[in-house]
Amino acid sequence: MTSLYSKELEIAQLAVQRASILTKRVFHEKTKGTVSKDDASPVTIGDFGAQALIISALKHNFPHDEVVAEEEAAELRSNSALRDQIWELVRTTQLDDVAAEGLLGGAIKDAESMLDIIDKGNSKGGRVGRIWTIDPIDGTKGFLRGGQYAVCLALLEDGEVKVGTIGCPNLPVDDSAPLTADIGANATDEEGRGVLFSAVIGQGATSRPLKTGALAEGKSISMKPITEMSNASFCESVEAGHSNQSESARIAQKLGITKPSVRMDSQAKYGSIARGAGDIYLRLPTSKTYQEKIWDHAAGDLIVREAGGQVTDTKGNRLDFGVGRTLATNSGVIAAPKAVHSQVLSVVQEVLGVK
Numbered sequence: 001m002t003s004l005y006s007k008e009l010e011i012a013q014l015a016v017q018r019a020s021i022l023t024k025r026v027f028h029e030k031t032k033g034t035v036s037k038d039d040a041s042p043v044t045i046g047d048f049g050a051q052a053l054i055i056s057a058l059k060h061n062f063p064h065d066e067v068v069a070e071e072e073a074a075e076l077r078s079n080s081a082l083r084d085q086i087w088e089l090v091r092t093t094q095l096d097d098v099a100a101e102g103l104l105g106g107a108i109k110d111a112e113s114m115l116d117i118i119d120k121g122n123s124k125g126g127r128v129g130r131i132w133t134i135d136p137i138d139g140t141k142g143f144l145r146g147g148q149y150a151v152c153l154a155l156l157e158d159g160e161v162k163v164g165t166i167g168c169p170n171l172p173v174d175d176s177a178p179l180t181a182d183i184g185a186n187a188t189d190e191e192g193r194g195v196l197f198s199a200v201i202g203q204g205a206t207s208r209p210l211k212t213g214a215l216a217e218g219k220s221i222s223m224k225p226i227t228e229m230s231n232a233s234f235c236e237s238v239e240a241g242h243s244n245q246s247e248s249a250r251i252a253q254k255l256g257i258t259k260p261s262v263r264m265d266s267q268a269k270y271g272s273i274a275r276g277a278g279d280i281y282l283r284l285p286t287s288k289t290y291q292e293k294i295w296d297h298a299a300g301d302l303i304v305r306e307a308g309g310q311v312t313d314t315k316g317n318r319l320d321f322g323v324g325r326t327l328a329t330n331s332g333v334i335a336a337p338k339a340v341h342s343q344v345l346s347v348v349q350e351v352l353g354v355k
């Protein structure tokens with residue numbers, strides 16, 4: 001393995017696999033340690049634990065890189081019961097392949113170190129240098145419902161996404177399985193579920209079964225060309241508060257799309273269109289003030305573009321990951337195969353009244 005970013009890709013994939021094991025364990029626990037964040041969104045012991053395991057692996061391999069991660073340990077420093085619950089999970093979650101676990105640097109020393117590691121995800125981001133961005137559980141609401149969720153990791157270099165990995169424990173392994181709305185209670189551990197999507201800039205996108213040890217062999221994936229808009233399928237968030245679902249319905253109708261939208265949580269949407277299970281992903285702003293977070297989009301943006309897609313905001317600009325922890329200069333997301341992206345964008349702009 002001598003290609004560019006091969007070590008980063010291998011570590012990212014193994015780190016996402018290990019964190020995914022932890023999230024699946026949490027899913028089966030009766031109490032998920034759910035607490036409400038300042039913005040009223042939920043976070044669970046799975047989010048904190050997965051973030052600790054991923055940052056630990058990154059710091060072991062790339063000690064000088066910065067990290068922008070979603071969660072912070074402040075709440076855990078004043079809630080030792082919650083801290084101990086997370087520590088128990090983190091302490092006892094490993095890959096079941098000794099060599100792979102060794103590559104990630106093995107276990108974290110103790111509960112205090114775990115809190116410090118979680119807080120190493122506090123970089124401000126920006127346009128200079130190597131910055132990893134982590135969403136330890138994307139779609140936490142989906143996770144709690146037993147629907148789709150994703151463990152997401154991407155490497156930015158000078159503001160550009162170079163490596164992206166998304167682990168989707170509840171998506172079918174089969175790339176050709178049709179896209180289905182999965183809003184909950186379909187749950188984990190079913191045979192044939194769990195997929196890991198990845199991409200490296202200039203090297204294409206892949207999918208492989210999500211394993212508990214060494215990496216499975218990957219297959220190249222690509223977006224499906226849309227021959228008839230009437231047969232296209234588009235996906236969007238389950239959450240009406242995250243994306244305007246009445247505007248998306250009007251856009252779909254104007255495009256001639258006849259199927260109802262497929263609503264699923266998390267960056268599983270990006271992975272699903274990248275492998276041709278779906279065609280278009282729309283995320284339409286619900287407020288003028290909300291700024292999308294870089295960890296919600298970085299891996300998906302690269303995976304879709306490397307699979308033959310285009311990703312822009314509603315103004316037609318590429319997502320800019322170099323402005324900080326948020327996509328402060330962008331609004332919404334339009335992801336579609338390259339050949340039809342401009343057609344989709346112009347209808348989006350017409351319906352939203354965007355110049």
Ligand SMILES: Nc1ncnc2c1ncn2[C@@H]1O[C@H](COP(=O)(O)O)[C@@H](OP(=O)(O)O)[C@H]1O
Nearest residue numbers: 137138139140141237239241242265266290296
């Ligand atoms: N008002 C809002 N508009 C758009 N996205 C929002 C939002 N409030 C929260 N989100 C983000 O939406 C993400 C989930 O994406 P989706 O809606 O596609 O499932 C959440 O990620 P987390 O679950 O990691 O917190 C959260 O960051």
Ligand SMILES: [Mg+2]
Nearest residue numbers: 041042070140
């Ligand atoms: Mg969150």
Ligand SMILES: [Mg+2]
Nearest residue numbers: 135138139296
């Ligand atoms: Mg998220």
Ligand SMILES: [Mg+2]
Nearest residue numbers: 070135137138
């Ligand atoms: Mg999250």
